[in-house]
Amino acid sequence: MDPALLRERELFKKRALSTPAVERRPAPSESSSSKKRKARPDKEASGSKQGADSNNGSFNLKALSGSSGYRFGVLAKIVNYMKTRHQKGDTHGLSLEEILDETKLLDIGMKQKQWLMGEALANNPKIEVNDGRYGFKPKYNLKDKKALLRLLDKHDQLGLGGVMLEDVEEGLPNSAKAIKALGDQIVFVTRPDKRKILFFNDKHCQFTVDDEFQKLWRSIPVDSMDEEKIEEYLKRQGITSMQETGPKKMLPIHKRKKGGSQKARRFKTHNHHLAGVLEDYTDGVPTKK
Structure with missing residues (x-):
């Protein structure tokens, strides 16, 4: 044999011994691979359906029909x-x-x-x-602006206060147009929670208040006082507060019971000054004297 080939053979053996061996795992069977392949398309199909529903922003009504x-x-x-x-x-x-x-x-x-x-x-x-x-069915069934004005007027006369704007918008068709047409006949008041209330603007009750009275009115803070403390303060100042402003209840009238024995009636006698002139005919015609 050629000595050059022998030298190459020896070098090849040395390289093979120095190279680490790698163990190969057995290949999976066809049954397990087919199961995995079948399971993946089902998952992908279900995921694609859910994704389509979520991407469209809608939900399956039929799936939730029983909830x-x-x-x-x-x-x-x-x-x-x-x-x-x-x-x-x-x-x-x-x-x-x-x-x-x-x-x-x-x-x-x-x-x-x-x-x-x-x-x-x-x-x-x-x-x-x-x-x-x-x-x-709204809270107030209003047909037009006249019906709204009558409602606010009635609340004002009965002392019921104003009407919530949201209740008016709920029951009055085209409420924005009707409210704008009424103009200064109504008054808007905004509550601390940003909800608006409508009041009837009774122009007959408008009057000017002296500046001195306004200063006195505003000089007394009542923000941190409840109704009982305000009433106590008014009593100390010698001022009586209005109470029981609502309608008074009528007490039932008790009828007197009739007595068991009725007394004989006494008739009054009149014409005492003609006692010697009048004659008594109860026993017949009186005899002449």
Whole structure:
């Protein structure tokens, strides 16, 4: 044999001995690999469906059809829609099928429809039912600006205060236009919680107050005092406060009971000055003297 080939053989053996050996693991069987391959597409398909629903911003109504959250979500959507159409002036009633059609809730089941008709809409304080048709029921059912002005005037005369702006907007169609048309006939007051109240502006009660009286009125702080402390302060200053301003209750009138024995009536005698002139005819015609 060629000595050069022998030298290369020896070098090859040395390199093979110096190189570390790597153990190979057995290859997986075909059954396990097929199971893994089948499981992956199912997971990917379910994930893609969930992702599509979440990306679209909607949820599967049919999957949640039995939950209470879905039911009350449907009810809230219907009530809000009925309120919106009432504010636009559409005050006529709608059937349940018309409501579901206009709110695009046509995929709800028969159980949900029965729940809406028999319980949810029938017992809702903001929905009224007339002959199987449903309409919105606001706190104050106002037709126009004149009705609003009469309501505020009535509250002012009865001492009930003002009316919440949100209640007016709820019950008066095109409320912003009506309030703007009334102008200075109403007064706005904003509460600390940023909610607005409407009051009737009674121009007959407008009068000017002296500056001196205004200074005296504003010089007494009452922010940190309750009604009892204010009343005590007024008593110390010799001022009596108004109390019991409401209507007084009439006490029942007790009838006197009649006695068991009735006394004989006594008749008064008159014409005492004619005692010697008058004659008595009880026993017949008197004899002449």
